[in-house]
Amino acid sequence: MSVTRRDFLKSSGALIVSFSAISLIEPFAVAQGPFATHPSHVDPAKLDSWIAVAADGTVTAYTGKCDFGQGMFTAQTQLVAEELCVPINRVKLIQCDTSVTPDQGTTSGSQSTPTNFDSANLAQASATAREALLVMASKHLGEAADQLTVADGVITGKTGRRVTYAELIGSNRFNIPLNTTARRRSPAQWTVLGKPVPSLDRAALMTGQFEFVHNVRVPGMLHGRVVRPPEVGATVASVDESSVAQIPGFVKVVVRNNFVGVVAEKQWQAVQAAGQLRIRWSPGTGLPAQKTFYDSLRKQPSRDVLIVNSNDVEQKLAAAGTVVRATYAYPHQMHGSVGASCAVADVKPDRATVWSATQSVYPTRSIVAKLLGLPLEGVRVIYVRGSGCYGLNGADAVSFDAALLSHAVGRPVRVQLSRQDEMAWENFGSACVIEQRAGIDHNGTIVAWDCETWVASRGGGPGYDHPGNVITGVLAGYAPEPITPRAAAEPTGELRNGNNAVPSYLVGCISGKCGGGGTVRSERVLSHTVLSPFFTGPLRSPVRLQNTFAHECFMDELSAQVKADPVAFRLQHLRETRIIDVLKSAADAARWEKRPSPIPNLARTGTVSGRGIACVAYEGDNGYSALVAEVDVDQASGRVRPSRFTIALDCGPISNPDGLRNQIEGGILQGMSRALVEEVTWDDKQVTSKDWATYDSLYLGFEIPTIDVILMNPTGVSATGAGETAITVVAAAIGNAIFDATGARLREAPFTAERVKAALQVNG
Amino acid sequence: MSKISLRVNGRLQTVDFDPTTPLLYVLGDELGLRGPKFGCGMAQCGACTVILRGRAVRSCVTPVNAVGQDEVTTLEGLGTPEKPHPIQQAFINEGAAQCGFCLSGVILTAKVLLDEKPKASDQEIRKALADVLCRCFAHVRMLRAIRTYADTRNV
Numbered sequence: 001m002s003v004t005r006r007d008f009l010k011s012s013g014a015l016i017v018s019f020s021a022i023s024l025i026e027p028f029a030v031a032q033g034p035f036a037t038h039p040s041h042v043d044p045a046k047l048d049s050w051i052a053v054a055a056d057g058t059v060t061a062y063t064g065k066c067d068f069g070q071g072m073f074t075a076q077t078q079l080v081a082e083e084l085c086v087p088i089n090r091v092k093l094i095q096c097d098t099s100v101t102p103d104q105g106t107t108s109g110s111q112s113t114p115t116n117f118d119s120a121n122l123a124q125a126s127a128t129a130r131e132a133l134l135v136m137a138s139k140h141l142g143e144a145a146d147q148l149t150v151a152d153g154v155i156t157g158k159t160g161r162r163v164t165y166a167e168l169i170g171s172n173r174f175n176i177p178l179n180t181t182a183r184r185r186s187p188a189q190w191t192v193l194g195k196p197v198p199s200l201d202r203a204a205l206m207t208g209q210f211e212f213v214h215n216v217r218v219p220g221m222l223h224g225r226v227v228r229p230p231e232v233g234a235t236v237a238s239v240d241e242s243s244v245a246q247i248p249g250f251v252k253v254v255v256r257n258n259f260v261g262v263v264a265e266k267q268w269q270a271v272q273a274a275g276q277l278r279i280r281w282s283p284g285t286g287l288p289a290q291k292t293f294y295d296s297l298r299k300q301p302s303r304d305v306l307i308v309n310s311n312d313v314e315q316k317l318a319a320a321g322t323v324v325r326a327t328y329a330y331p332h333q334m335h336g337s338v339g340a341s342c343a344v345a346d347v348k349p350d351r352a353t354v355w356s357a358t359q360s361v362y363p364t365r366s367i368v369a370k371l372l373g374l375p376l377e378g379v380r381v382i383y384v385r386g387s388g389c390y391g392l393n394g395a396d397a398v399s400f401d402a403a404l405l406s407h408a409v410g411r412p413v414r415v416q417l418s419r420q421d422e423m424a425w426e427n428f429g430s431a432c433v434i435e436q437r438a439g440i441d442h443n444g445t446i447v448a449w450d451c452e453t454w455v456a457s458r459g460g461g462p463g464y465d466h467p468g469n470v471i472t473g474v475l476a477g478y479a480p481e482p483i484t485p486r487a488a489a490e491p492t493g494e495l496r497n498g499n500n501a502v503p504s505y506l507v508g509c510i511s512g513k514c515g516g517g518g519t520v521r522s523e524r525v526l527s528h529t530v531l532s533p534f535f536t537g538p539l540r541s542p543v544r545l546q547n548t549f550a551h552e553c554f555m556d557e558l559s560a561q562v563k564a565d566p567v568a569f570r571l572q573h574l575r576e577t578r579i580i581d582v583l584k585s586a587a588d589a590a591r592w593e594k595r596p597s598p599i600p601n602l603a604r605t606g607t608v609s610g611r612g613i614a615c616v617a618y619e620g621d622n623g624y625s626a627l628v629a630e631v632d633v634d635q636a637s638g639r640v641r642p643s644r645f646t647i648a649l650d651c652g653p654i655s656n657p658d659g660l661r662n663q664i665e666g667g668i669l670q671g672m673s674r675a676l677v678e679e680v681t682w683d684d685k686q687v688t689s690k691d692w693a694t695y696d697s698l699y700l701g702f703e704i705p706t707i708d709v710i711l712m713n714p715t716g717v718s719a720t721g722a723g724e725t726a727i728t729v730v731a732a733a734i735g736n737a738i739f740d741a742t743g744a745r746l747r748e749a750p751f752t753a754e755r756v757k758a759a760l761q762v763n764g
Numbered sequence: 765m766s767k768i769s770l771r772v773n774g775r776l777q778t779v780d781f782d783p784t785t786p787l788l789y790v791l792g793d794e795l796g797l798r799g800p801k802f803g804c805g806m807a808q809c810g811a812c813t814v815i816l817r818g819r820a821v822r823s824c825v826t827p828v829n830a831v832g833q834d835e836v837t838t839l840e841g842l843g844t845p846e847k848p849h850p851i852q853q854a855f856i857n858e859g860a861a862q863c864g865f866c867l868s869g870v871i872l873t874a875k876v877l878l879d880e881k882p883k884a885s886d887q888e889i890r891k892a893l894a895d896v897l898c899r900c901f902a903h904v905r906m907l908r909a910i911r912t913y914a915d916t917r918n919v
Binding site: 068069070071198199201202203204205206207208209210211212214215217223248266267268269271336337338339340342385386387388390416418419658662663665666667668669670672673691692693697698699700701702703704707 | 765782784785786789792793796797798799800801802803804805806808809811838839840842843844845848852853855856859860861862863864865866867868870871890891893894895896897898899900901902903904905906907
């Protein structure tokens with residue numbers, strides 16, 4: 001197989017590429033396995049980087065968006081099959097391998113669908129390929145391209161003459177750029193996309209045949225474990241290698257700055273060595289008291305951003321008939337993947353291969369190169385699915401761990417984190433404090449809304465340049481990206497509501513351009529990013545969930561203040577039709593009874609029931625959902641049991657309704673677990689929620705509420721993400737339902753039995 | 765290290781191993797099985813579940829020398845993609861997974877319960893699964909698949 005030079009990399013569309021050029025790189029691993037089919041096509045502007053047709057007519061597609069279990073493998077395969085008019089079993093999708101797939105940054109933030117399913121990247125490449133084949137067929141058959149029909153990889157002319165893709169292109173390259181005017185097939189024409197195609201991984205998963213990164217085995221592979229510090233901020237004083245040297249199969253203790261790991265022939269030997277290794281650690285730096293944590297966040301120096309500011313909020317509040325205030329708090333929570341993270345690295349003196357469950361193969365390649373002092377082109381990162389991550393779990397850190405250990409021993413090393421390594425040191429979801437004030441006039445209309453948020457943050461996704469954004473990098477001597485305190489400037493440009501910091505009910509005007517979904521004209525939203533003592537990173541609906549919890553519960557408080565029905569009060573303050581539509585659809589489907597909350601004639605004892613609603617325009621415009629939660633509250637124990645959820649969701653044209661329902665059902669229940677029980681805890685030295693006995697999650701024994709799903713499926717609009725739209729509204733809807741049932745307002749998540757009881761007492 | 769014979773998925777295999785090693789590591793590292801997985805190493809989640817002596821057992825805390833000559837069945841021992849066990853078929857039909865990492869615990873625990881109690885109620889099924897963790901929260905489909913399997917095998 002000939003190897004051409006690695007193409008010039010460019011940033012394109014949603015891609016974020018922090019380096020601009022790589023020249024004359026010889027990929028070293030092109031002869032390897034199934035990835036060798038199509039090396040060195042990484043320029044996203046070239047069709048051959050995305051699509052190849054083989055001599056037997058099968059289509060290979062290359063994508064930089066990978067499947068974690070959210071269904072992206074199946075959906076992208078459907079997309080390619082649809083656009084190229086071939087059966088789905090003739091498409092082979094290669095995902096996220098730095099030697100063969102385009103750099104599409106990170107698979108995150110519900111961006112895979114907007115990126116690859118609209119009018120750029122994989123969708124555009126697939127459409128370009130079909131049109132190019134039609135042009136070839138037109139020449140071949142001597143008939144006009146618009147007279148040709150295509151099905152099952154065969155193009156047929158008016159005369160009935162036929163030619164196959166294989167005959168037209170064989171295994172040759174297209175050698176053309178992506179055509180920006182290539183026409184997508186319209187949803188009305190779809191036969192594969194938009195259909196509930198069963199996920200392609202099912203049979204292998206259910207029978208234990210699916211290869212996870214945990215199952216990757218490389219010849220000559222050793223096993224590593226890491227030893228993380230016993231306290232936050234503790235540093236290595238000394239390491240006594242002799243304490244483990246007698247363990248059979250022991251290979252090496254690896255120390256780099258404060259990074260410590262052990263390598264052994266067998267996994268159990270590595271586990272024992274990690275447990276027995278004698279290390280003297282300096283004392284840690286201490287942790288703030290959890291009890292007063294939210295107050296302490298607000299006192300920290302902060303990096304501030306004014307997202308909207310009409311500069312009249314104080315006057316309007318002062319003039320309003322009623323001002324309502326409330327402060328909401330949301331804790332650090334975990335990704336808490338079922339599988340502790342794992343990676344395999346094979347580092348040679350001049351190159352490295354890493355099998356990783358990272359969401360970001362290209363950024364991971366960049367960080368591994370930095371950690372090992374290798375040139376970028378010497379590192380290949382191959383994505384292999386891990387345990388569901390829901391964001392930045394331990395996958396990146398363990399990839400770096402494996403690279404460091406393999407580098408030190410010169411042999412392939414598999415690293416499996418312990419449960420405690422994973423949970424004490426992962427990048428938690430940000431804790432947030434959200435302070436709300438709103439003014440209401442005598443007609444019961446909101447006239448001003450002021451919102452100030454504090455988001456606790458440290459590190460995050462390492463990107464291409466910041467190893468210190470996760471634990472391994474810090475231990476190896478890199479600092480996290482700093483949070484430099486900075487006062488806010490007045491907002492300029494377009495409204496940026498990617499974090500849903502701006503409630504849907506505000507007009508969201510910047511310099512006369514109003515990008516918000518609502519009608520409230522006097523508005524100010526100010527966010528403060530403050531330093532967390534813990535690593536943080538994207539956790540499914542990062543900060544959007546926290547903000548939506550506060551906005552949607554506060555909207556409920558305002559409805560209650562004016563004794564308005566919560567749905568009608570929302571509709572009164574909305575102008576974005578897509579939120580209005582999901583709100584009405586969810587309310588109708590749930591047979592929403594129009595009345596104010598709480599329920600009339602509150603019972604002060606026994607188990608009571610209530611309903612609550614919440615809605616969101618996810619990231620401002622990346623999907624719309626409204627959720628009605630119905631809950632039972634046992635007032636004696638404080639236990640909350642959701643009985644039914646009704647959700648309406650609009651993500652534009654749906655790629656796979658079955659996959660979408662799976663995401664919605666899982667998102668709602670995960671949201672329920674986060675709303676009811678999940679919270680990171682710590683003492684004065686370290687995280688104390690380090691396993692499933694100390695970090696609560698709802699198990700399979702939980703009584704599952706009924707979930708009714710209404711899919712809007714509009715056409716004529718762009719496809720949006722859908723993996724985070726449902727979870728975003730769950731805590732708010734449950735909180736509002738608890739209020740409806742009891743009259744008690746929960747302003748701090750999770751709504752544990754103790755917190756609910758305390759709120760009932762305050763209320764009673 | 766010592767030579768240990770294990771019966772796994774109908775085959776007798778001999779491995780050279782430290783007899784205190786948890787069964788999970790032998791299954792994954794020596795026998796190359798993919799079904800049982802490391803989740804917590806503390807019997808808290810179920811990802812490493814296998815069937816031993818008719819019970820769903822957490823292989824991450826079961827020393828390999830406690831297995832003896834008894835048959836160990838892993839998720840891949842139930843059926844194959846071409847010929848899945850009926851409970852696996854029910855999970856396939858329902859699409860009852862997202863990432864699928866937890867499936868050994870979910871499927872094998874449910875199978876053991878229903879082998880023992882074919883007419884188990886939904887409540888009994890939930891009780892049996894009370895210490896099995898799925899963090900993708902594919903609960904709705906999983907419990908539907910288990911119910912369907914239970915109902916069909918009772919016909």
